[in-house]
Amino acid sequence: MTTPPSHPETSRNHPVRVVVLAGGMGGARFLTGLLRHHRDLGTPAEVTVVANTADDIWLHGLKICPDLDTVMYTLGGGIDADRGWGRAAETWSVKEELEAYGAEPTWFGLGDRDVATHLVRTRMLEAGYPLSAVTAALCERWQPGVTLLPMTDERVETHVAVDDPDAASGRRVVHFQEYWVRMHAEVPARAVVPVGIEQARPAPGVVEAIEAADVVVLPPSNPVVSIGTILGVPGIREALTGTPAPVVGLSPIVAGTHVRGMAAQVLAAIGVETSAAAVAEHYGSRSDGGVLDGWLVDERDGDQTSRVERAGITCRAVPLMMTDPATTAAMVRDAYDLAASVHAHPGAP
Numbered sequence: 001m002t003t004p005p006s007h008p009e010t011s012r013n014h015p016v017r018v019v020v021l022a023g024g025m026g027g028a029r030f031l032t033g034l035l036r037h038h039r040d041l042g043t044p045a046e047v048t049v050v051a052n053t054a055d056d057i058w059l060h061g062l063k064i065c066p067d068l069d070t071v072m073y074t075l076g077g078g079i080d081a082d083r084g085w086g087r088a089a090e091t092w093s094v095k096e097e098l099e100a101y102g103a104e105p106t107w108f109g110l111g112d113r114d115v116a117t118h119l120v121r122t123r124m125l126e127a128g129y130p131l132s133a134v135t136a137a138l139c140e141r142w143q144p145g146v147t148l149l150p151m152t153d154e155r156v157e158t159h160v161a162v163d164d165p166d167a168a169s170g171r172r173v174v175h176f177q178e179y180w181v182r183m184h185a186e187v188p189a190r191a192v193v194p195v196g197i198e199q200a201r202p203a204p205g206v207v208e209a210i211e212a213a214d215v216v217v218l219p220p221s222n223p224v225v226s227i228g229t230i231l232g233v234p235g236i237r238e239a240l241t242g243t244p245a246p247v248v249g250l251s252p253i254v255a256g257t258h259v260r261g262m263a264a265q266v267l268a269a270i271g272v273e274t275s276a277a278a279v280a281e282h283y284g285s286r287s288d289g290g291v292l293d294g295w296l297v298d299e300r301d302g303d304q305t306s307r308v309e310r311a312g313i314t315c316r317a318v319p320l321m322m323t324d325p326a327t328t329a330a331m332v333r334d335a336y337d338l339a340a341s342v343h344a345h346p347g348a349p
Contacts, residue, residue, distance in 0.1 A: 027071060051068050
């Protein structure tokens with residue numbers, strides 16, 4: 001007889017152990033709703049966030065980790081809510097002085113408050129501390145309410161190939177931040193390469209958290225340059241395919257396009273259609289060597305659920321717009337309900 005699946009919030013005699021693989025703004029907003037959900041219901045949770053670090057960049061001698069900082073600032077109450085990144089009540093004297101000196105690049109804005117975080121991080125890294133230990137130290141100030149882990153302590157940087165008629169090859173390669181911040185992703189991405197990922201290893205605690213989880217969630221972050229790079233770290237995909245926890249995801253594509261960001265551009269670069277169903281197929285079913293047991297699509301994409309189901313992934317259509325913490329908390333509830341509906345992985349106890 002098959003044991004029926006159980007709800008991740010009621011199946012254990014301990015706080016529900018949740019692992020979330022996250023990019024920056026989308027992941028941070030989802031996490032705000034997740035913590036809101038648990039506060040509203042009074043259900044304890046131990047949340048581990050595995051954050052993308054392939055967006056990281058060295059500028060002006062400083063190590064900048066945009067996704068780690070966006071999650072940390074958002075959950076710690078220090079984010080600029082209007083921009084969705086950087087510090088609230090920010091000033092820009094350092095940026096203005098760098099521009100006055102002609103110090104390149106001028107297209108990446110470092111706010112004065114934000115610079116303090118990068119200074120502390122860089123000083124600790126140069127003293128020999130790994131990025132995971134530095135992140136834990138920074139979180140001592142912000143108290144985000146989650147265990148925030150970088151996907152790896154090694155240096156991984158996403159580069160994007162774009163057309164350049166002046167180059168001998170007809171193309172040139174730029175750092176992801178230049179593609180997104182300076183170029184605004186307005187030119188086609190021809191290839192996306194996370195440099196150094198083959199040599200990377202999961203940061204301490206990442207694999208252990210996935211293996212011990214009650215549920216693993218892929219929020220509506222970019223499937224190529226956020227979730228995709230996390231999955232590209234050797235050992236993380238294997239941990240996901242082997243965990244006894246259900247693995248469920250929420251589509252970042254709604255009604256045929258991304259809600260914000262540049263998912264459509266980078267999906268095109270890897271040959272994946274910009275649709276909720278195609279992203280699910282790209283991740284793949286755990287029953288067929290992929291990483292998903294369940295997938296939520298927006299109600300406007302309800303006609304794609306059967307296609308996702310044919311790929312071996314349980315699928316439901318629900319509202320997926322993160323307009324405020326309450327609606328996002330409802331998405332978390334739907335993700336947990338979906339996790340409860342999928343059968344336990346063969347490796348489950």
